[in-house]
Amino acid sequence: MRIERFIAVAVVGGLGLALAGCDRTRETGSGSSAGGAHEAFPAGSTMARLNKAQKIAIGTKFDQPGFGMKGLSGVPEGFDVEIGKIIAGELGIPVDKIEWVETPSKVREDYIQQGRVDIVVATYTINDKRKERIDFAGPYYQAGQNLMVRSDEKSITGPDSLKDGARKVCTATGSTSGETIKKYIADPASQLVLFDTYDKCRDALKGKQVDAVTTDNVILLGYIARSEGAFKMAGDNFTEEPYGIGLKKGDKAFRAAINDILARSYEDGEWKRAWDATAGKFGARAGTPPAVNRY
């Protein structure tokens, strides 16, 4: 897999070199996809490599309404996807040259470390444990964990409602939401269900096997928007989940470049447009974008 990819990159890279003479025509043609003129990238940097290869592999989720959702159209859509497009555009890579790779929660670090993706934009919460293996640009969005319940539910008003031990809650395996909610429940054996996707949690909520689904509010908003009034949010966010863009550990120049791109997108309104066109449709206001953290 890696070798194939390496060859592919090498071949495309070689092609890029061979066609360097004709590059001028492309510069004027495709630069418009991001609307920004891009300065020459320092030689040897990841940005220069990607720009030269005219190809970028972006990891995102394929099952997250509003953020990364691959529907019948065959291309993923959502806020994360738009952020990915903005970054690719600023690197001088046209939208149709982006390779979208599905990265469910549990493979994200591995895929970055193995070089199977160049960046991951996948509702990816920045935390220290993950920073041990990869680096984060951003955050580009500030989410928070919340609970989704059936619309007729009155007894759950927040995570503290789970402490009595009677209410059951579902979340995805390998997510930080599961670890967080364990602090609120009395007994995981009788209260916690973990599935590999939130779709199964939603079905369990609908079928009344569980009483709540917990994860980041924006993910829940997507399900609520599509539930035709069957579900609602229970109370306020009880954590802060800054979403970052995962990239290879130690690639400082690439991280700084993405942070610059994000900061620019805040200013020129690109970020807000992306939000309003995707996750914003579910009723959550864009608000002010979080300041990028140049650690």
Added chain:
Amino acid sequence: MRLLIDNFDVFAGGFWVTFQLCVISAVAALALGTLLAVMRVSPVPPLRMVAAGYVAAFRNLPLTVVFFFTAFGLPALGSNASILKIPGLDLLFRRLGTDLPYFRFAVLALSLYTAAFVCEAFRAGINAVPAGQAEAGRAIGLTFSQNLRLVILPQAWRAAIVPLGSAIIAMIKNSALAGFFGVVGDLAQTADQLTSAEGNPFIPVAIGICIGYLVLTVPLGLLLDRVERGRAAASR
């Protein structure tokens, strides 16, 4: 190594859940499988047909599909498998009695699936008993059930024990699927939790999980070897 020691309680918890799941499912599968085997050799054609149909269905479906049916099909039909909330037993195995039905769904899937193999192992054992034994039983006036209980099954059991053990060992390994159908905290799901949510390296966790399963299966395998050797000695 340190990871295994630090997380010993997590592994032990996972082991305990898997152990409970296996014990309950094994008992249920043996009981149901024996019943099916008796039906398959019974002189009543409808019973034979039902049992043969059952075996044909459950032996030939992938276990994952059976799990899908119990974990997602039953709720869609409005069932939480509450029939398995057996009074008394749910005190011993607390997860049987909780409101959360996924442990029961897993027990159901595993035992329904394994029962088909248990049935076939038993039937092979019954077929291994020389026909003269059953004929002799009938000749002295034993009814079908007397013949079965007193003559056939005691002999069939000896021929069937090893294939039965293999079916149970296969079931213990198959139980790893339960963790991916909503059963929280069994051995396999513990691995998932330790690696992807808590970010531990994969290989040491995998080794810990392997040890957990081997502790369950290897003694059973050794026991079967002994039984087999004993039987070989007896028939010499």
